[in-house]
Amino acid sequence: MALAVPAPLWPKPMHPYEIAQTLRRQGKDSSTKINYGSLHTVVQNLQKHGFVEVTDVERQGDRPERTVYGITEAGRQETAEWMPDLVAFPAKEYPIFETALSLLGVLHPGGVGPRLPRRDQEGRAARHRGVEGVP
Template identity: 70%
Template sequence: MASKRRKLSNPLALTVMVALTERPMHPYEIAQTLRRQGKDQSTKINYGSLYTVVQNLEKHGFVEITDVQRQGKRPERTLYGLTDAGREEMTEWLSDLLALPAREYPIFETALSLMGVIQPDEVARLLRERLAKLEVEAAGVRGGLEKLYETVPRLFLVEVEYQLHMIEAQVEWVGGFLNEIHTGSLDGVDAWRRFHETGELPPEFAELQDPT
């Protein structure tokens, strides 16, 4: 299965369409629903731009106005519902995300790729700081999950399980990497140290810069 180019790429648009499978809603009600369901823990949700997202969904025919309500002197409330085209787009988009791995470029990977400009012992100190925070975060998520399991079916907690798994995997990797720096078993760590001691690029690193 190949992923096709989407008319909309903001994951919030997909989250809104899924919310509208329940019933037509006003954008403010959509925001309340997403917050109540904890979707802000798994999707970057900018509630200020939610109205724009809904308008874009309407522009592309994925949602439509189903009703306009007025209660007393309150402003009119426009309710939006999912169209057949929107349901099809939602299903295809979600299927692609589940089936096809995507390169996401996490910012931590960027930092790791550039860390050579910082002295190894300082990198180790910074990573120990990160590791401590990750361990606290993992403990918090783990405790929260155990509490949620008492009242919420696991089906609705799988994204939190995945978050915990990824945090724990990062804890394991960072801990192992720190040990390699500490013991000197990391391939290239001696040249890394020499670079910061002398200010000159070691020959083995220079060769990587200019393989010709």
């Protein structure tokens, strides 16, 4: 979920409820194990590590305040560095590759294509070594 949360923040800052709505609307819950009950904890952990930051605190009428978070430059860099590896290297956790594919929009298009042949090579090597769970 730490990978899925920053992706909706690339275009604009959001509060956690809006992040959850965006992930649902985009169908990310079908490719990523998303526990909406722990979304605030994930956002707080990302903030603690400097990947997201508070950009605003909103209040509408008598409603409670809502903290709005935006992705930091460090968060963009971490995601951009993490995503190519998720695309390139096969892993036993099939959902992680599907998650990476569903979030490719955060990467520059030229950074994805060159990684796919590497993934294929890594997958062939893993199959040759008899690594369990690699298709």
